[in-house]
Amino acid sequence: MADLTRNAVDVLPAGMLQEQLDAGAPLRVKLGIDPTTPDIHLGHTVVLEKLREFQQAGHQVVLIVGDFTARVGDPSGRSAQRPMPSPEEIEANAATYQEQAFKVLDRERTEVRFNSEWLRMEPEELLGLLAQTTVARLIERDDFQKRLAAGAPIAALELLYPLLQGYDSVAVEADLELGGTDQKFNLLFGRDIQTAYGQKSQSILTMPILVGTDGAKKMSKSLGNYIGVTEAPEEMFGKTMRVPDEAMPEYFRLVLGGEPPASLPPNEAKRALARGIVERFHNAAAAEAAEQHFNRLFVERGAPDEVEELNLSPFADDGGGEVHLPALMAAAFDISSSEARRLIKQGGAKLDGETIPSDTLDLAQSALDGRVLQAGKRRFRRLQATG
RNA sequence: GGGGGAGUAUCCAAGCGGUCAACGGAUGGCGCCUGUAAAGCGUCCGGCUCAGCCUUCGCAGGUUCGAAUCCUGCCUCCCCCA
Numbered sequence: 001m002a003d004l005t006r007n008a009v010d011v012l013p014a015g016m017l018q019e020q021l022d023a024g025a026p027l028r029v030k031l032g033i034d035p036t037t038p039d040i041h042l043g044h045t046v047v048l049e050k051l052r053e054f055q056q057a058g059h060q061v062v063l064i065v066g067d068f069t070a071r072v073g074d075p076s077g078r079s080a081q082r083p084m085p086s087p088e089e090i091e092a093n094a095a096t097y098q099e100q101a102f103k104v105l106d107r108e109r110t111e112v113r114f115n116s117e118w119l120r121m122e123p124e125e126l127l128g129l130l131a132q133t134t135v136a137r138l139i140e141r142d143d144f145q146k147r148l149a150a151g152a153p154i155a156a157l158e159l160l161y162p163l164l165q166g167y168d169s170v171a172v173e174a175d176l177e178l179g180g181t182d183q184k185f186n187l188l189f190g191r192d193i194q195t196a197y198g199q200k201s202q203s204i205l206t207m208p209i210l211v212g213t214d215g216a217k218k219m220s221k222s223l224g225n226y227i228g229v230t231e232a233p234e235e236m237f238g239k240t241m242r243v244p245d246e247a248m249p250e251y252f253r254l255v256l257g258g259e260p261p262a263s264l265p266p267n268e269a270k271r272a273l274a275r276g277i278v279e280r281f282h283n284a285a286a287a288e289a290a291e292q293h294f295n296r297l298f299v300e301r302g303a304p305d306e307v308e309e310l311n312l313s314p315f316a317d318d319g320g321g322e323v324h325l326p327a328l329m330a331a332a333f334d335i336s337s338s339e340a341r342r343l344i345k346q347g348g349a350k351l352d353g354e355t356i357p358s359d360t361l362d363l364a365q366s367a368l369d370g371r372v373l374q375a376g377k378r379r380f381r382r383l384q385a386t387g
Numbered sequence: 388g389g390g391g392g393a394g395u396a397u398c399c400a401a402g403c404g405g406u407c408a409a410c411g412g413a414u415g416g417c418g419c420c421u422g423u424a425a426a427g428c429g430u431c432c433g434g435c436u437c438a439g440c441c442u443u444c445g446c447a448g449g450u451u452c453g454a455a456u457c458c459u460g461c462c463u464c465c466c467c468c469a
Contacts, residue, residue, distance in 0.1 A: 151465080151466065152465090153465070153466090214414095215424085215425095224414090238423070239423095241423055243424075244424050244425065245424050246425085247424095248424090265422085266424070267422035268422090271422095294423085298422090298423050299422095324436050326435095326436070326437090335416095337434080337436080337437090338432095338434060339416080339431095339432080341436095341437075342416080342430095342432075343416080343417065343431095345417090345431085346416090346418060346430065346431065347417075348416080348417040348418070349417095361436070361437095375416095375417090376417060376418095377417090377423075378423085
């Protein structure tokens with residue numbers, strides 16, 4: 001029991017989960033995820049990890065893919081209405097979500113349900129569901145109170161969200177529902193809906209929200225401060241190294257389920273964290289390679305093992321074989337030629353590690369052939385004249 | 388149904404006839420420092436083979452030598468009253 005509530009923020013109602021566990025029967029443990037973005041990131045895994053713990057303790061995990069609720073928009077933690085993904089996006093996301101969730105969960109022992117299965121209900125049934133609450137109950141949540149105070153809009157659809165999520169609990173007869181702390185209102189609301197439908201109310205357990213790589217805001221795709229579970233090892237490692245020191249303990253606890261190493265200097269600890277994360281979602285060999293890659297780029301300031309090649313020939317002019325660098329860099333790094341000029345001017349462009357003089361705009365093809373062109377610290381292309 | 392307000396670059400947000408590629412902030416890029424942390428300093432941040440030119444301020448027209456700024460229509464959004 002102590003294990004199962006580790007790191008949890010709220011376990012409500014007080015004592016209920018303990019009683020449920022003491023009763024001995026496996027619990028039906030629910031988690032709903034709305035497929036609003038294509039990928040699962042470390043923030044999602046905090047709750048998934050907890051779900052896995054219940055799974056390992058022999059409980060029945062029910063993963064709900066919110067293909068229907070994704071079209072409604074969960075107002076939790078939102079200060080504004082979110083843009084709605086298209087049905088096609090939702091469908092595509094739903095597929096990748098499941099795949100990625102099984103990087104944490106045991107596929108064989110997970111019941112996966114799509115909530116469109118029961119939420120595509122008859123209008124009469126929907127009215128029945130709506131009859132279970134009042135507007136006052138729906139807007140009492142903090143998210144809405146803030147928006148009301150600020151004169152910001154609240155979409156009617158958002159108002160309905162908790163009812164639908166609550167109905168999910170009815171549909172799968174959940175004994176326990178997990179979620180982030182921002183889900184507290186919705187989770188508790190589900191209890192009332194279950195009661196209204198003559199079921200026993202679930203208990204709820206909330207997990208902390210993982211802070212993003214910026215160390216300030218919650219990890220989220222739209223804020224661009226996330227680490228995706230399917231990202232390449234090098235990316236994962238690099239992004240983790242950028243996490244501010246203060247956030248490290250949190251990452252150790254919530255992502256790796258451990259404790260921050262006591263006596264390691266900060267940069268060693270962070271390396272351990274980065275290795276741990278890559279190992280968790282890839283493997284030990286990948287972690288090793290990712291760290292070497294990191295060392296080469298940022299400690300030795302060198303080029304990575306494998307550098308993508310770029311054919312130099314199309315950029316050389318017919319006459320003297322001069323290459324216009326802004327155009328070349330624009331193509332090589334998918335930036336504008338103006339940006340390339342800026343990089344050169346500010347000493348951010350290098351050839352084989354040598355800074356290109358800031359007033360250079362053209363170079364002979366022969367001076368470029370076979371060398372590694374670099375923009376900033378992390379973008380590389382090996383130039384190769386062919387044909 | 389009535390009244391009021393807003394749409395400016397990645398985001399926030401100034402500008403309200405020329406000096407506007409458009410103040411300021413945030414985010415971000417690059418460089419120095421360094422542990423790709425934090426703090427700090429400098430610099431850049433529409434595009435273009437760039438001392439110049441081109442395209443931008445919801446959309447479409449119009450007025451004017453000249454419009455992000457004025458006029459007309461349209462679209463979208465928000466607030467208040469009912």
